């Protein structure tokens with residue numbers, strides 16, 4: 001009976017959904033087509049066009065009044081970290097001591113759902129996740145336990161001794177407090193081992209602290225990271241905060257640079273030449289409880305504007321890792337649109353950064369992202385026209401992830417995503 005049941009399941013036709021899109025935004029071509037039909041079969045898009053026949057028995061989703069578009073990407077988030085004004089005064093050092101990896105993994109599950117509800121179908125999670133809570137989140141989503149974005153996770157951030165912490169000698173040497181928030185790698189052997197550890201424990205990208213300490217990495221050391229990661233097809237992102245760090249990272253040919261404090265006009269020109277992704281983490285000045293000084297904000301806006309003018313490949317990236325009263329993690333990320341608007345970047349280019357460039361930096365551009373036949377069925381819809389008003393992205397009404405409807409009429413409907421077992425396969429590691 002059991003065997004017969006399995007055979008029957010294998011032969012059952014995949015469910016088909018037809019989405020009627022009143023408007024369909026193609027951010028790559030910078031255009032909107034009207035009255036399109038998107039046919040979704042199982043987890044994939046089968047066909048897109050104005051005259052696609054809707055098969056009998058297909059479920060029809062009517063989005064005639066909305067603009068349908070591909071899902072959003074945050075290229076730098078920390079889903080398993082949420083520091084707060086109370087009790088830790090927004091100092092994540094204390095969050096790390098107070099919140100177990102298990103608690104942080106559950107927070108990550110919730111933050112992932114909040115991101116998906118805001119239309120983010122891919123999130124690059126760039127470390128600070130305790131003992132691999134980010135891998136657990138990715139596995140839980142991929143195995144089919146919970147809904148969430150596609151996760152490109154970094155595992156533990158690798159840095160020279162201390163990571164981004166400045167611990168006391170007794171806490172560092174007697175209690176090893178830096179680990180697992182950071183993984184120390186101070187010699188070539190340790191660099192190779194650290195990359196391999198992250199690979200073994202489920203990372204999909206390698207994140208390094210280029211210059212968190214005065215003894216940061218040289219260009220040659222960064223090249224070693226890149227070589228070792230390339231063996232398993234992974235890219236390296238560098239946290240960069242100084243001009244010298246930026247020089248070393250760019251010289252080494254790093255994949256992406258996080259943060260903008262080390263980037264000036266000269267660095268931007270080099271990044272554009274070499275095609276290095278900028279994940280600027282461009283924090284706006286309107287997040288309650290997270291004040292950004294007028295000076296700092298001006299600098300952020302000017303840097304983003306300079307990068308745009310120099311044609312640096314730009315990704316929408318937030319570094320969101322905190323709680324803002326009254327906002328979901330997805331809401332917080334969409335607040336970053338303000339910085340992009342203040343930098344004078346045209347809506348079409350903001351939309352490209354938050355979609356197309358996001359797929360490229362995540363390396364999903366051939367499988368997931370664009371609304372094209374054969375691609376994963378990740379589809380969202382917003383009211384109005386985001387090419388005219390990019391803040392339309394703040395009002396995501398519909399979300400489909402891997403062919404299942406997650407949000408409809410502005411309300412989350414995630415029941416199809418919950419299962420009592422790893423329905424997509426326990427071998428997914």
Ligand SMILES: [Zn+2]
Nearest residue numbers: 076078126319
């Ligand atoms: Zn970060």
